[in-house]
Amino acid sequence: MTKIRVLVLILVFQFINNTSKANNGYELWMGYEKITNKNLFVKYQTLFSVIYLPQNSQDETIAILKKELQLASKKMIEQSPRFVNQVSEAQIIFEINKAQNKINEEGYDIQTSINAQQKTQIKIQAKTNIGLLYGCFELLRLVQLQIDPSQIHTTSSPALSLRILNHWDNINRSVERGYAGISIFNWHTLPDYKDKRYTDYARANASIGINGTVVTNVNANALFLTHDYLVKVKALADIFRPYGIKVYLTARFSAPIEIGKLKTADPLNEEVKNWWKQKANEIYSLIPDFGGFLVKANSEGQPGPQNYNRSHAEGANMMAEAVAPHKGIVIWRAFVYSNEQPEDRAKQAYSEFKPLDGKFNKNVLVQIKNGPIDFQPREPFHPLFGALPNTPVMMEFQITQEYLGQATHLVYQGPMFKEILESNVDASKKVIDVVENKINGLSGISGVANIGNDINWCGHPFAQANWYAFGRLAWNPRLSASQIANEWIQQTWTQDKNVLATIQDIMMSSYENMVNYMTPLGLHHIMGNGHHYGPMPWGNTLSRADWNPVYYHRSDSLGIGFNRVATGSNAISQYEAWVQNKWSDSSTCNEKYLLWFHHVSWNHRMKNGNSLWNELCYKYNEGVKGVAQMNSQWKSVATQINAEGYDQVKQLLDIQLKDAEWWRDACLLYFQTFSKQPFPLHYPKAKFDLPYYQSLNFPYAPGNGK
């Protein structure tokens, strides 16, 4: 009989292996591929055979947990678990334990033990059902990472209380800075049609610990606050709730005028205050656990309290009062800058918000972009981190690759997120410490989502890794980028160690490669106007100076770079002295920020002895070579991964290589008109001349929200 059973298994397995080749990316990191290690396969089969769940079978979260265990078991180890009512019978036990003092309300504790009958048992404890769900996803992740059951011991609580996606999704489903189709939120068919995608979205977020979502663009539309739309938002909130996800909305500051028929939106006006209170009451009557408002005010044309000569704090506090009785919060963005203001754009957020520290109500957080300009390939950390000791702050990362090659470039953002988080704000404190430090019980992180209605959600198959990495770091900012990459690859592409290593290497090198072929040595904001696609260092035609590339690189016959030290804008003075010491001298400044802080001569001597011009050429060329290397590494795994995914990424890497060459050639030819120096010997010659690159025009590049 044994031989025959083997035959049965072989047949079954063959079929499964064949079908698993069709991988369109929809399943994200939850494909639950079959465990290939035979030894572990059998161990997991035993382990997952009998499971105990808390007996509140009506609870939606527990039902989700159960369904996930069924699905994952079936796919990974080809069996269906049996659920029992007796703890003693089970091999996996999910248990609420309010007294567990190692974890917080969302955390979990997973411990393996060997019982009297030599049976391996795993106990997952949490204080809440959501904690159990997070624990379940952690357990399933460990199985996919092929951890031996005996080695499973993990206790974890999220470091940050708010872990939120920001969707820059418009009411007409266009997505500002979206490169993966249109918004997954179909406002026209809501609330009646509940797309399966809403559930899958919530499930994916819960699997990595994301617990909030702002479903509307920060460039806000007041219509979302009308009853017709709130009913639609409620439908989403009802779907997301059992996954532990709260819904937030962006609030248009002028909504009292636009939909409330008031004559003003002055935050100190009683009618206005009352309007927001009534509006909050209405929202909470529909969505009792509504998260709160995210506000972009007095920035890039959005209305705000300054229209009425009120401060950001006065504006934020007025809204905060409206949601406070319902335990809601207000997230107020620090991304403000004004064209009329002659001050260096990099300085304006700090100038505006530093004096407001301590003036916000207790349920207000200030959300600060990772760097002082705008999601550039590389920026130093934002000087507001550490500068607001009395205000809860949130980190804002941009997962969607607005300035990072959009959806055609493979750029794994783990190293970028980590570079910011691990930056020292002074000798003893890192950005990560600032972000983790709860004030008024609040801490948080936001990521501008890269999600659209493309089948694979994110456009580029590797863009999924950025969503994943954001979630994992939001839960635990101390994880390393490379560990997260490793996890993600094992849950998506392969369980083979060599292939895994190759793909991990591609991912880990991709960030620095992209910085090199786009904006090496501290250059920034030299992308195409509006859409930010491709190089346009010559850009000088937009109505606002601080939207134009020439504002940022300041090339002239003497040199290149933005003088932000004492002899220039002195933006560097916004940092702690410890940091200033590291960056303020152009001869010692970390060279990755050199042109961010210094205008230096074309002949400036770099630490490696190169002149700046030669180093610039070298760096651009290194970026291109790096992409070529990624390309050949990818080809080397061609036959060992799913064919559809391989082919997609191969095509995209070809585009990326072409684009990297385009960036290098266009930028160097342009900067050469200032440096007047030749290209280093043996460097590749540009394919076209500068006027050709300057003639390129992309009127319909995506992401402008048009």
Added chain:
Amino acid sequence: MTKIRVLVLILVFQFINNTSKANNGYELWMGYEKITNKNLFVKYQTLFSVIYLPQNSQDETIAILKKELQLASKKMIEQSPRFVNQVSEAQIIFEINKAQNKINEEGYDIQTSINAQQKTQIKIQAKTNIGLLYGCFELLRLVQLQIDPSQIHTTSSPALSLRILNHWDNINRSVERGYAGISIFNWHTLPDYKDKRYTDYARANASIGINGTVVTNVNANALFLTHDYLVKVKALADIFRPYGIKVYLTARFSAPIEIGKLKTADPLNEEVKNWWKQKANEIYSLIPDFGGFLVKANSEGQPGPQNYNRSHAEGANMMAEAVAPHKGIVIWRAFVYSNEQPEDRAKQAYSEFKPLDGKFNKNVLVQIKNGPIDFQPREPFHPLFGALPNTPVMMEFQITQEYLGQATHLVYQGPMFKEILESNVDASKKVIDVVENKINGLSGISGVANIGNDINWCGHPFAQANWYAFGRLAWNPRLSASQIANEWIQQTWTQDKNVLATIQDIMMSSYENMVNYMTPLGLHHIMGNGHHYGPMPWGNTLSRADWNPVYYHRSDSLGIGFNRVATGSNAISQYEAWVQNKWSDSSTCNEKYLLWFHHVSWNHRMKNGNSLWNELCYKYNEGVKGVAQMNSQWKSVATQINAEGYDQVKQLLDIQLKDAEWWRDACLLYFQTFSKQPFPLHYPKAKFDLPYYQSLNFPYAPGNGK
């Protein structure tokens, strides 16, 4: 051993059955579900075991054919065919036979025979590789319909030479009248990134015989004719070619000015003529089999020859000369009407084009919408059918449901297409005869596509059936709507006869139900402004009279309807006398067109004895009841079809029922303000009052291309 083999099979089958439950609709009608009839399963296994293909292994079309056979065999009968080089060894033989006189260049002949060894053999003959591919898809369809191999005998050639999808897709990927996401054509990543979807799109079209696609909106953008975009179009053409699909572009008449820097687009100007010739040369150098141009001119703001006091024929012929050396064609749309023109909009296309009959070059076709207004739920056939005996004409159907409930209503269009095709243009000739009649060797049909980047392509799962039905009717307009529905259901939802019958019944009743709850008795164009979603019979605010609902229903205290007989606009005079006789007397006119042609009193006596008012109430109510019936029929098959698809359609039917009630109540309350008559006894009372319905506002309803 037998018992054990059964066990093996059971295990394998169980797994397959379970996985087949996840049905997201991406595979369209090519899911190739496993054959459940055990007897046939074995017969097909034998039949598909050994296949002979023509020995031009380098040919892409043959490679596609082979891949399709492999995929379908694996999924339907779980085996891989063996391909052999000897005809005598094979059980299925694909063979080029140029001498086959039963078929045309695209046709196929499939014959089953029993050879000397009592072996069933199937021979598929065609004159071209494309013919063989069509034959292959036909064979696979017959297998999915579970036809016994011994019964397979079919000889078929397409009735029409041009079977074309029209995509109203814009350069920014918005889709005018699109309700399934955005355009599948990603112009930004073309030509380098070739989305797998392009191939799957071509494959789906080839499977139903579609042989052309216009990839750009008739409201045209001249940029598509620039070299940058033509290179992108070429990439699509290269993908589509082996599937027998030619690419066409819409040509913006003013392109010589907009992108050619000329001062005029006058079709008689030599520079203009020359510009189009050069442009055609450029296109054909990239795409040697480019289909040609589709043109919307002097209609709804599009430029055209009349801007230069030239006729449509002069405009079309100028372009036709440019493409003629390359065997290209020009398709000129007859959808023209002008606001300045006081003539009944229904009459204008005929008035314009009838005098031009015989004045077009030989490679010009005139494309005529099915009815004289604009894709209304029900229109009489367009009077131009039969009125242009010397001009090749094409039928234009709208597959996307602009006026038919968009992507939330289940409306199977087969019966609508057939109603038009089967209409008599005179005593002895039907529309179908006019359309099939080749002039200058040309005949054709176009369908405005309902395709977008939604995972399931068409938004509503049943909208796929309309794409399918269009293709099948384009191949053979004599097929019945119910047979096509039957085919489609068996290839998508079920092989179970009872379930099939229920779903078929839902589909076949859906068209008349929709007409009833929207525009019964010949009413038309009473939808919401712009987006055409929902009822707005009171609409009277748009700048053009002929865009306003009140223009079309003309309700007043005396009655309702548009007088298009001799005492009115006399649009009826554009039809043959035979037709006029049927419709010109309001007491004998087919009541489904009553209010299309007649303004009749509220007390007009219907054939069943009802007053018009009561009949209107009855019809609206019948529509709602019909949807309720569809809903309960759908519920009755809940457990017998895939759960994901069931749930999607269930949600949508709930919306449709609500919408049907909304249509009924809003329209009847409004018309009652004129009729001043009570609702018939026992009819459901409207949920809201008229002002409520009039207050509804959908600023972001989809499909406006905003």
